[in-house]
Amino acid sequence: MSVRALRSSDTIGDGRGAPVVLVTAAGSPVALGATLRALLAGTDAGVALIVACADADVDELAALDLDGDAALLALGERGGLATALAAVHARAPHADLAIVREGVLVGAGWLPGLRDATYSDSIVMSASALVEPASDAAAVSACAAAVRAASARLRPTLERANADCCYLRAAALELVELPNAAGTDDAALGELSARISALGLVHVLADDTYVGGPPNAAVPDGESGALRRAVAVAAVATRPLGVTIDARALGSAATGMRTYILDLIAALARQEMLRLRVVLPPDTAPEVLEVLAADPALELVSYAQAAAGVERTDLVHRPQQVFTADDLTLLRQLGERIVITHHDLIGYRCGAYHESAESWQDYRRVTRLALAQADMVVFPSRHARDDALREDLIAPPRAHVVPDGAERVWPAPAAVEARPAAVPEETDLLVCIGADYAHKNRPFALALVGALARRHGWSGRLVLAGPHVELGSSRERETVALQRDPELAALVLDIGPVDDAQRAWLYSHAQAVVYPSVYEGFGLVPFEAAQAGVPCLYAATAALAELAGSAGATLVPWDADASADAVVPLLAAGAARDEHVRVLRDAAGQLRWANVLPLLRDVYAQAVASPYRASAPRVDADLERESHIVALAASAEHDRARAAELQQANDEAQRANNEAQQALLALRSSVGAFAEPAGGGVLSSAQRRGLLRVVSRPLLRRALLAPFALIGRGAAAPEANETPERPA
Numbered sequence: 001m002s003v004r005a006l007r008s009s010d011t012i013g014d015g016r017g018a019p020v021v022l023v024t025a026a027g028s029p030v031a032l033g034a035t036l037r038a039l040l041a042g043t044d045a046g047v048a049l050i051v052a053c054a055d056a057d058v059d060e061l062a063a064l065d066l067d068g069d070a071a072l073l074a075l076g077e078r079g080g081l082a083t084a085l086a087a088v089h090a091r092a093p094h095a096d097l098a099i100v101r102e103g104v105l106v107g108a109g110w111l112p113g114l115r116d117a118t119y120s121d122s123i124v125m126s127a128s129a130l131v132e133p134a135s136d137a138a139a140v141s142a143c144a145a146a147v148r149a150a151s152a153r154l155r156p157t158l159e160r161a162n163a164d165c166c167y168l169r170a171a172a173l174e175l176v177e178l179p180n181a182a183g184t185d186d187a188a189l190g191e192l193s194a195r196i197s198a199l200g201l202v203h204v205l206a207d208d209t210y211v212g213g214p215p216n217a218a219v220p221d222g223e224s225g226a227l228r229r230a231v232a233v234a235a236v237a238t239r240p241l242g243v244t245i246d247a248r249a250l251g252s253a254a255t256g257m258r259t260y261i262l263d264l265i266a267a268l269a270r271q272e273m274l275r276l277r278v279v280l281p282p283d284t285a286p287e288v289l290e291v292l293a294a295d296p297a298l299e300l301v302s303y304a305q306a307a308a309g310v311e312r313t314d315l316v317h318r319p320q321q322v323f324t325a326d327d328l329t330l331l332r333q334l335g336e337r338i339v340i341t342h343h344d345l346i347g348y349r350c351g352a353y354h355e356s357a358e359s360w361q362d363y364r365r366v367t368r369l370a371l372a373q374a375d376m377v378v379f380p381s382r383h384a385r386d387d388a389l390r391e392d393l394i395a396p397p398r399a400h401v402v403p404d405g406a407e408r409v410w411p412a413p414a415a416v417e418a419r420p421a422a423v424p425e426e427t428d429l430l431v432c433i434g435a436d437y438a439h440k441n442r443p444f445a446l447a448l449v450g451a452l453a454r455r456h457g458w459s460g461r462l463v464l465a466g467p468h469v470e471l472g473s474s475r476e477r478e479t480v481a482l483q484r485d486p487e488l489a490a491l492v493l494d495i496g497p498v499d500d501a502q503r504a505w506l507y508s509h510a511q512a513v514v515y516p517s518v519y520e521g522f523g524l525v526p527f528e529a530a531q532a533g534v535p536c537l538y539a540a541t542a543a544l545a546e547l548a549g550s551a552g553a554t555l556v557p558w559d560a561d562a563s564a565d566a567v568v569p570l571l572a573a574g575a576a577r578d579e580h581v582r583v584l585r586d587a588a589g590q591l592r593w594a595n596v597l598p599l600l601r602d603v604y605a606q607a608v609a610s611p612y613r614a615s616a617p618r619v620d621a622d623l624e625r626e627s628h629i630v631a632l633a634a635s636a637e638h639d640r641a642r643a644a645e646l647q648q649a650n651d652e653a654q655r656a657n658n659e660a661q662q663a664l665l666a667l668r669s670s671v672g673a674f675a676e677p678a679g680g681g682v683l684s685s686a687q688r689r690g691l692l693r694v695v696s697r698p699l700l701r702r703a704l705l706a707p708f709a710l711i712g713r714g715a716a717a718p719e720a721n722e723t724p725e726r727p728a
Helices: 029-042 058-062 080-091 110-118 137-150 170-175 185-197 225-238 256-269 286-293 303-308 325-334 357-373 382-390 442-456 475-484 500-509 525-531 542-547 560-571 575-589 593-609 616-669 685-695 698-713
Strands: 002-005 019-024 048-052 071-075 096-101 124-133 165-168 202-213 241-246 274-280 298-302 313-318 335-341 376-379 399-401 429-433 461-465 492-496 512-514
Touching (some): 019 080, 019 110, 029 137, 080 185, 096 110, 110 124, 137 225, 165 202, 185 202, 225 335, 241 325, 241 593, 274 303, 313 593, 325 357, 335 357, 382 542, 399 593, 429 500, 442 461, 461 500, 512 560, 560 575
Parallel strands (some): 002 071, 274 298
Antiparallel strands (some): 096 165
């Protein structure tokens, strides 16, 4: 390429709006050479390239051994950027100006990207590139391509143009006075930017244009939601997405929720371009903690650490409902954006699942706040999503259907089967697995077994395997049904909760799994049964019809006799049983994590790129109000309890005082002449009261009783058992 000094008589540029590139040198030949090579590779040959450096030496620039057909112009005037701007504008008064600082590496398409952003609106006068520290040209090119592909081209406004890499319209240089020569390049461009802004014109970020910068380069920061969003989208395009999983449901109990969360973590940990952090509860099962700690792809954080404060990741995903205002507050501390998986509205609608009407209303308020605060909400089925939309809990654009994975990918060793002690070995078994929540409809399982026994002579055992819940249980209905029918009671074994080994034994030894749930947001049991090669007896209700499918649904809601007739062919080996299991396995195959994860990753990407909603501040205020309400309720309850304690103490003190007064009066009434007239006393009641009032006053007592003391001295000495009277 050719290199020559820029003369004062030179006229450059191809007319109004044609770009000219100005490179500001700072004295590092290595950094300058890297910048020029990147510019020559990423800039059209017809664009003028000018290098501004003090006492520019054409020979030094030529010695950089640069390839390309472009002509490099050396501007040797002192004074930094301010002087260079004046010199270039004098030679190209109608040209746009792109400024690139020494050490910056550009990629293909950088100049059109900046120009498009600058001309995106008539009031935009400058556009600045996204600049991050980088020194590898190939890596910069790859990142630039990724950012360009991911960008929403928001072009958020900035306070000023960035001297590392920006584009200025010729109109801006014509409208305002150029900056003073004194000061740094940043100060000069800041002064120019302020003069432009004073006219009501704006500077923007070209959020689709990424360049590598020097070590001190910084990504723009600000309160603007559009700016934060644009920077976040670019960031996750160039590095792994940071995700925190709120896994505080991984307690010691083996539940369906725990199974889902463990599989979710295991599936995400195998994803590329994703950095995973997991928040754990204090009671994480040791065997679970051991597997998690052994996975180098995971960062584990305790609840105490999370509550104390940790760095926020790009987003936090809570894979279950939010139950309290504190849950939501913690989510805001863990991630820049929030994704919540909301499985169903059972707790939202059913007051029986809560301790009181007040706690139910609290939960409903928190649910509304959580779904309003979340950037995206995941539902495991269309039915679950439509249910939330019906309640107007969320706007459709933020509601996404992502099924739970029906495939077990958690790397724990297969459980060694262990027969529950209460279950006989050589008996036909129907198994109903799960807690006795009312919506699980275990009483219908009892009715089904009764119908099978009456109509088809079935004589096996129904095993109810699951914990008894405190609230919203069907246990009372089950007890009444069994008490009414002793023959049915003889067929039923309620063995309570089971561990993984016992659960595995029940699946492998069951004729079928009974799952008469009336409402599920997802419903994992049919897929677990199919994996074990066992039929699952369910009805085509809610999400089960959508995910497990109507073809495998054999229960007739909720007709026990008709259901018994329909399921009988599945209880013995044969074509009907094999076909049923095949249908369920095919349905489970559609819900493999390989199919589910792309949907979830898309939700994550949408969460990062979604607008910061105007309603968010109101939700924050509502959340603070909810926390205040909870605190006030707790304080009021404490005050009520304390007031009751004080009232009780006061009542007891008053009672004791009354008893003492009565005892004193009784004592006084029982002594000699002061007794009641009926007891032989010589004084009337009125005289007694008057005398007591006098003697209760010291001065009156002395005056009244002094004569009686003189009379008493002349009396005989007291007997040995008498107590001498004490002088008044």
